[in-house]
Amino acid sequence: MAAAVIRVQSGNTRGRGCCEKPAGTEITDVASDGRSRAMSLYKKLCTFSLICGLAFIAPLNSASVVASPMDAAPDSLQALLEQVKQQRQQEKNELLQREQRFKQAQKQQKILLDQARSEKLKHERTLQPLQRELEMGTQELAALRKDLQEKSQNLRDLQGAFNRIAGEVAATLKQSMVSAERPQRNADLARLAALQTLPEIGDLELLWLSMQDEMTESAQIAQYRGEYVDASGAITTAELTRVGLFTVFSRDGFLRYVPESNELLLPARQPSARYLDAVTNWSASASAMNVAVIDPTRGALINQLSHSPSVAERVEQAGLIGVIILALGGLGAIVALWRVCWLSWVSLKVNLQLKSVGTPSDKNPLGRVLIKAGGFSTDNDENYQFKLDEAVLTELPALERGQNFIKLLAAVAPLLGLLGTVTGMILTFQSISLFGNGDPKLMAGGISQALMTTVLGLVVAIPLLFSHSFVVSLSRSLVQRLDEQSAGLLVRRLEQVRAGSGRSGND
Structure with a gap:
């Protein structure tokens, strides 16, 4: 910014609208007014210079210090001009x-x-x-990472498959009697099944x-000395025999394996008794060939057999009705057996008696019929036949005794069983009505x-x-023989009558 200066020239001064003064003339009022305006302008210039100096000189760490123009105020325009210059x-x-x-720094920077x-x-x-x-190493590293990821996945799959197989094998072998x-x-298989790292x-x-x-x-078939828990809860050590994976027994009988407690x-x-006899014979026999009991269900069948009533x-x-039926x-059975034995003895x-018809005996039905037939009168043939039938009918009650009683018992027994069935079902329904059907044990008595x-x-x-059929067949056989013999006697009687009438005609 330039300072406003009034220059006074000597001689002629040219200018439109200006007053011409002679040389050496001073205009006092103009000089004083210009000086005041110059001083004002000077102050403004000093203030602006100070601001510019602080703005541009301070960041460059300049060592130079600009003196404030206000320190020494000029006393004339010429001094002000010189100071500004x-x-x-x-x-x-x-x-x-x-x-x-800057240029040196720029060169240095260049x-x-x-x-x-x-x-x-x-x-x-x-x-x-x-x-x-x-780049080649990066590509190789990416390929190796991919290969490592695939192999890690394969190893994780291998570990999972190993844990799964080990768990299945552990569960299967835990149920085996060899574990006892x-x-x-x-314990080893459980550790393998729980592995968290590669096997x-x-x-x-x-x-x-x-x-x-x-x-x-x-x-x-292994024999070893082991422990088992008896019926009283005491632990007993004895010689045990294991037949494959199916059966374990001792001298006291069959043993049941409990996988949960491994006992x-x-x-x-x-x-x-026949199964226990096989166990006893096995334990006592020294032969190489023996009969052993094998339970293919690994103890389930023997356990069921032991619980069979x-x-x-x-x-x-069955209760009271069952006792009555028995x-x-x-x-x-006693009556049937008695009748079978008696009829067999009579037969x-x-x-x-059939072998010695000529010498009848009163100890058997046929002998008694023959004895009675020998004492009959031969005057009338019709009466003779009726008397033979009567003699045979006299022996029938003894031969058929007890048959109807056996038949009655055979018919009554199922009816009593039906009665017990109805009674048991009534008890079952009573239990259901009182306690509901949630507990099957409450209905077991009535159903049984x-x-x-x-x-x-x-x-x-x-x-x-x-038995009734057999007894009837025996008695009918005897009655049939008596009928046959009575018919034979009647035929012989008719032959004798005809022979006697023929001789009388010839005479």
Whole structure:
């Protein structure tokens, strides 16, 4: 910004609208007014210069310090002009110095830039093969990562398959009776099934050997000393015999394997005597060939056999009606047996009498008929036949005695069984009405009585029917023989009569 200066010239002054004054003349009022305006303009210029100096000189850390024009106020326009010129010159010098420093710094930066570019080119030439090697390494690393991911997935699948197979094998072998002999095997298989890392070679071999050992033991009969829990809860140590994977028994009887506790239990009730005899003979025999009991269900059948009710328990389930049925059945069996024995003895005597018809005996029906026939009068043939029939009919009650009673018992036994069935069902429905059908044990008594009475009635009726048929056949056989002999006597009587009438005519 330039300062406003009034220049006074000597001589002629040209200008439109200006007053001409002679040379050397001073205009006092104009000078004073210009001076005041110059001072005002000077203050404004100083203030602006100070602001510009603070704005441009302070960031460049300039060492030069501009003196405030307010410190020394000029006393004339000429002094003000000189001061402004000095300040302008000083600023110009400072700007030249700054420009010089900037140019020097720019040259230095250019040199550094050129050095950096040369260094960059040098490094680029050096890094080009490394870049290609890095790209190849990156591609190889990506391929290796992909391969590693696939192999990791395969290994995880392998670990999952191993854990699954180990768990299945552990569950299967835990149910095996061999586990009672080798309890450590269950702990090893449980550890394999719970592995969280990849299995080692030893783990794979352990799993394989456990499966192979189970297959081998399934065909072996092993005798070892082991422990089992008897019916009283005491632990007993004895010689045990294991037949494959199916049956374990001791001298006391069959043992039941409990997988949950890995123990052998001696049931309080054993199967029937023929199975226990096989166990006893096995334990006592020293022969290489023996008969053994095998339960293909691994103890389930033997357990069911041990829970099978005995005959006394069956009768107890049938109740009072079952006892009555059995009593009637026993009575019918006694009567049938008595009649069979008596008729067989009579049949034997009749057969002996047939061999000696000429010497009849009163110890058998045929002999008595023959004796009675020998004492009959021969005057009338019709009367003779009627008397023979009467003699035969006299022997029939003794031969047919007890048949109707056996038949009655055979008919009553199923009816009593039906009565027990109805009674048992009534008890069952009463239990349902009182307690509901949620607990089957409440209905077991009535259903057992209903079924067992029917079974006992049929069991009694069927043999009694066969016995009745057999007794009837024996008595009919004897009656038929008596009829045959009476007919023979009648024929001989007619022959004798005809022979006697022929001789009388000839005479």
